[in-house]
Amino acid sequence: MTTSPDSTPTPPEVGSTQSPHTDYRKLDREKLSPMHQHYVEVKEQYPNALLLYRVGDFFECFFQDAVIISRELELVQTSKYGGQEIGRVAMTGVPHHALDRYARLLVEKGYAVAICDQVEDSAEAAAQKRMVERQVTKLLTPGTLTDDGMLHARRNNFLAAVVIAGEHWGLAYADISTGEFFTTQSSSLTALSSELLRLQPSEILVPTNAPDLKTILRPGEKSDCLADCLPECFCYSLRSQTPFTLAEAKSRLIETFRIRSLEGLGCEHLPLAIRAAGGLLEYIEDTQKANQVPLQPLRTYSIADYLILDYQTRRNLEITQTVRDNSFHGSLLWALDRTCTAMGGRALRRWLLQPLLDPKGIRARQDTIQELVENTSLRQDLRQLLRNIYDLERITGRVGSGTANARDLLALADSLVRLNDLAELTSYGTSPYLKALQRVPPELERLGQKVIAHLVESPPLHLKEGGVIRDGVNPQLDEMRRLAKEDYEWITNLEATEKQRTGIPNLKVGYNKAFGYYISLPRSKAEKAPDDYIRKQTLTNEERYITPELKERETRILTAKDDLNKLEYEIFADLRSQVAQKTQEIRSIAKAVAAIDVLAGLAEVAVYQGYCRPEIEQGRRIEILDGRHPVVEQSLPVGLFVPNSTQMGRGDKIKNGEDSALSHPDLIILTGPNASGKSCYLRQVGLIQLMAQMGSFVPAKSAKLGICDRIFTRVGAVDDLATGQSTFMVEMNETANILNHATPKSLVLLDEIGRGTATFDGLSIAWAVAEYLATEIQAKTIFATHYHELNELASLISNVANYQVTVKEMPNEIIFLHQVRPGGADKSYGIEAGRLAGLPASVIDRAKQVMRQIEKHSKIALGLRQGIQKFEPIRTQKSNGKMTEQLDIFGD
Numbered sequence: 097m098t099t100s101p102d103s104t105p106t107p108p109e110v111g112s113t114q115s116p117h118t119d120y121r122k123l124d125r126e127k128l129s130p131m132h133q134h135y136v137e138v139k140e141q142y143p144n145a146l147l148l149y150r151v152g153d154f155f156e157c158f159f160q161d162a163v164i165i166s167r168e169l170e171l172v173q174t175s176k177y178g179g180q181e182i183g184r185v186a187m188t189g190v191p192h193h194a195l196d197r198y199a200r201l202l203v204e205k206g207y208a209v210a211i212c213d214q215v216e217d218s219a220e221a222a223a224q225k226r227m228v229e230r231q232v233t234k235l236l237t238p239g240t241l242t243d244d245g246m247l248h249a250r251r252n253n254f255l256a257a258v259v260i261a262g263e264h265w266g267l268a269y270a271d272i273s274t275g276e277f278f279t280t281q282s283s284s285l286t287a288l289s290s291e292l293l294r295l296q297p298s299e300i301l302v303p304t305n306a307p308d309l310k311t312i313l314r315p316g317e318k319s320d321c322l323a324d325c326l327p328e329c330f331c332y333s334l335r336s337q338t339p340f341t342l343a344e345a346k347s348r349l350i351e352t353f354r355i356r357s358l359e360g361l362g363c364e365h366l367p368l369a370i371r372a373a374g375g376l377l378e379y380i381e382d383t384q385k386a387n388q389v390p391l392q393p394l395r396t397y398s399i400a401d402y403l404i405l406d407y408q409t410r411r412n413l414e415i416t417q418t419v420r421d422n423s424f425h426g427s428l429l430w431a432l433d434r435t436c437t438a439m440g441g442r443a444l445r446r447w448l449l450q451p452l453l454d455p456k457g458i459r460a461r462q463d464t465i466q467e468l469v470e471n472t473s474l475r476q477d478l479r480q481l482l483r484n485i486y487d488l489e490r491i492t493g494r495v496g497s498g499t500a501n502a503r504d505l506l507a508l509a510d511s512l513v514r515l516n517d518l519a520e521l522t523s524y525g526t527s528p529y530l531k532a533l534q535r536v537p538p539e540l541e542r543l544g545q546k547v548i549a550h551l552v553e554s555p556p557l558h559l560k561e562g563g564v565i566r567d568g569v570n571p572q573l574d575e576m577r578r579l580a581k582e583d584y585e586w587i588t589n590l591e592a593t594e595k596q597r598t599g600i601p602n603l604k605v606g607y608n609k610a611f612g613y614y615i616s617l618p619r620s621k622a623e624k625a626p627d628d629y630i631r632k633q634t635l636t637n638e639e640r641y642i643t644p645e646l647k648e649r650e651t652r653i654l655t656a657k658d659d660l661n662k663l664e665y666e667i668f669a670d671l672r673s674q675v676a677q678k679t680q681e682i683r684s685i686a687k688a689v690a691a692i693d694v695l696a697g698l699a700e701v702a703v704y705q706g707y708c709r710p711e712i713e714q715g716r717r718i719e720i721l722d723g724r725h726p727v728v729e730q731s732l733p734v735g736l737f738v739p740n741s742t743q744m745g746r747g748d749k750i751k752n753g754e755d756s757a758l759s760h761p762d763l764i765i766l767t768g769p770n771a772s773g774k775s776c777y778l779r780q781v782g783l784i785q786l787m788a789q790m791g792s793f794v795p796a797k798s799a800k801l802g803i804c805d806r807i808f809t810r811v812g813a814v815d816d817l818a819t820g821q822s823t824f825m826v827e828m829n830e831t832a833n834i835l836n837h838a839t840p841k842s843l844v845l846l847d848e849i850g851r852g853t854a855t856f857d858g859l860s861i862a863w864a865v866a867e868y869l870a871t872e873i874q875a876k877t878i879f880a881t882h883y884h885e886l887n888e889l890a891s892l893i894s895n896v897a898n899y900q901v902t903v904k905e906m907p908n909e910i911i912f913l914h915q916v917r918p919g920g921a922d923k924s925y926g927i928e929a930g931r932l933a934g935l936p937a938s939v940i941d942r943a944k945q946v947m948r949q950i951e952k953h954s955k956i957a958l959g960l961r962q963g964i965q966k967f968e969p970i971r972t973q974k975s976n977g978k979m980t981e982q983l984d985i986f987g988d
């Protein structure tokens with residue numbers, strides 16, 4: 097635990113007179129100490145942020161903020177003298193060197209943090225007997241971080257803004273550390289929440305009429321100002337409506353990007369998208385006062401341009417984290433990420449969450465992967481070079497906002513110089529993404545060389561301490577350094593010179609803060625002091641002197657140091673702004689580097705895991721030969737994963753009942769014992785489709801895939817405690833969503849529908865859902881189930897087929913073969929699974945007995961086992977007026 101000086105731990109609040117003050121509004125301001133008066137003054141400018149106030153080596157928080165920080169950071173709350181008539185006020189402090197760590201923790205918990213730092217040398221203020229000057233130097237909010245130490249290198253930190261009008265909405269988002277800036281507009285509030293869940297923004301701006309504007313609602317905090325569709329898991333900043341009005345937003349965008357109209361940005365016809373983008377820009381201006389944020393030109397996109405993956409599907413397919421413990425290890429991203437740069441890591445995550453619909457875009461990525469798969473040395477050399485490229489996107493952001501230090505600039509320069517090696521290496525490349533690297537603007541290399549020539553090899557962290565610029569860069573700097581060095585050498589040699597001049601062997605030259613340099617003689621030799629020695633101090637055994645020349649040289653050294661540091665800073669700042677002028681050029685090449693890093697990584701996985709290039713087709717076919725689950729395969733010892741093929745989706749949507757000879761079903765009923773591999777197979781098909789549409793090779797011997805418009809999954813059964821819905825209701829909501837939105841081009845993966853209710857209800861729902869998907873929608877569907885009765889559908893509907901995951905039954909055990917074969921399983925071996933799990937033998941015996949009886953007496957079991965002849969088709973009227981057939985499952 098950390099406490100700051102001049103503080104005593106607060107005693108428990110027994111009587112209110114004893115406890116330190118936590119509410120400054122109840123105190124007479126005039127009676128607070130000058131420092132606390134200033135604290136309160138600053139706090140009132142940032143009422144919704146926690147104020148960390150520099151006092152010596154600590155950042156201190158007072159009053160209510162002290163209580164919050166103590167609770168959130170598990171630090172000891174202490175108290176501090178707040179004025180003679182005030183007594184003690186609550187205080188919690190953090191050491192200045194640990195500020196970043198603590199501030200990051202607070203921001204991660206959804207707080208805004210204002211950092212009020214000392215902006216002058218405290219010794220100077222002390223000498224003039226006044227309070228040291230302090231100012232808010234940073235306002236940190238979850239969505240506006242730029243410091244490397246506060247950001248995840250391989251994940252974007254998005255700030256989003258939403259504008260909702262009825263069922264329509266506009267969404268803008270930006271990562272101010274990389275400058276990416278996007279906007280879109282659409283309808284359906286469910287789509288808005290899905291898009292937000294894809295982006296996982298750190299902070300979302302919402303225009304409101306609320307009286308407490310600028311409040312940040314932390315995750316889970318409720319407010320009437322938030323529309324129901326906005327997920328509770330995010331942090332929301334309530335903002336005034338004004339910057340979100342169309343007129344204000346338009347003019348802010350036009351001004352920021354120095355354009356005449358919004359036409360070039362592609363959003364001129366999207367008023368809600370413009371309003372969201374304008375509100376977002378105003379927030380950046382408001383919070384980043386001192387620092388200019390260089391944003392990339394706003395890009396307008398449409399959610400309809402990408403494969404739609406709703407939140408449940410992203411979760412169930414474990415794209416970026418596992419369902420079980422939300423960990424990265426075991427996710428698809430984990431299995432595919434071989435990127436060498438942070439930029440590539442971020443891009444891969446984005447690509448995985450936003451697969452493409454456009455075959456041309458997919459093929460451009462595939463072509464590049466193929467070239468890198470075939471050309472091993474190019475791939476390896478490329479990856480070797482990429483390992484030495486720093487985070488160009490984020491460093492450029494800090495350069496543009498004037499917060500980059502010399503180490504940042506040097507890292508950037510080093511990478512700029514290497515870009516030429518990249519261009520050279522890829523100069524014979526023929527695929528689109530390799531070609532993009534061949535166009536490195538030559539001035540970027542020159543700029544990199546210039547920076548390297550200006551800065552010392554390992555510059556210090558802090559810019560104002562000097563030692564940043566090399567000799568030979570600036571004649572004035574060199575001359576000042578020469579003079580300072582001469583003076584410094586003179587002082588260094590002074591002891592030897594004076595010993596010789598005075599003949600006193602134990603003469604010494606020393607330095608202290610009060611007098612500066614002095615010459616010291618033992619008292620016994622004081623009478624031998626030359627005439628030009630001026631006595632400054634007498635101690636028990638020594639006399640201390642100065643000489644006029646020593647004073648003069650000392651003064652020169654001190655002022656020269658200040659002047660030198662100032663000049664070095666000016667040279668550095670000038671260099672930094674020259675680099676800042678090339679922000680857009682650097683960022684566009686950075687994008688190409690990030691993309692090639694992703695593709696080279698995917699090529700690497702393709703080679704080592706034996707992936708194939710899928711053929712992207714026009715139709716709706718899914719034809720996978722010997723497909724594998726990309727994650728499970730990597731988790732098992734080599735060769736243990738059993739590959740399985742898939743064939744589904746007829747060439748075109750067909751009318752129910754026609755052409756039953758076609759071999760590719762639309763709907764597969766997948767049965768098999770517990771733990772045989774049904775879920776794994778289901779997900780494998782979804783992941784292969786998704787990987788193919790993001791441009792990757794896939795784990796299979798060969799694959800021919802039509803483009804899907806959406807992938808839906810309904811997997812497992814979990815209570816949604818957050819919304820208070822039961823397991824069954826969650827399942828039904830998700831199923832309803834699928835039935836309402838799936839199309840013939842969708843891939844639907846259903847695992848165990850209808851489990852959370854009575855058996856007959858569940859079976860009936862499962863039957864009806866499967867039937868609807870196969871006949872009404874004709875979506876490509878895999879339906880894993882333990883209701884073996886559903887196998888009857890295949891004999892009744894032509895585009896339904898049965899598959900099973902096979903096991904080998906031995907006298908005392910079953911062996912899992914994990915092979916998917918045509919046909920339906922007739923047993924679940926659930927009781928066997930219970931035995932393996934250790935249920936008592938008597939319970940197992942009793943279960944077998946009960947099962948036999950149920951099988952004998954159950955009407956539905958009997959009916960199904962005797963065939964489904966009794967299940968008459970019923971005729972219902974479709975919305976378009978056509979008649980369609982459904983089956984009467986119970987027949988009477």
Ligand SMILES: Nc1ncnc2c1ncn2[C@@H]1O[C@H](COP(=O)(O)OP(=O)(O)OP(=O)(O)O)[C@@H](O)[C@H]1O
Pocket residue numbers: 728736737738739740768769770771772773774775776777901914915
């Ligand atoms: N094709 C395969 N090759 C090798 N091992 C596999 C294969 N498929 C699944 N497995 C292994 O079997 C385990 C169980 O698979 P899975 O969870 O898919 O079974 P399930 O049939 O869905 O079970 P349940 O019906 O109980 O949900 C997996 O964790 C995996 O380790």
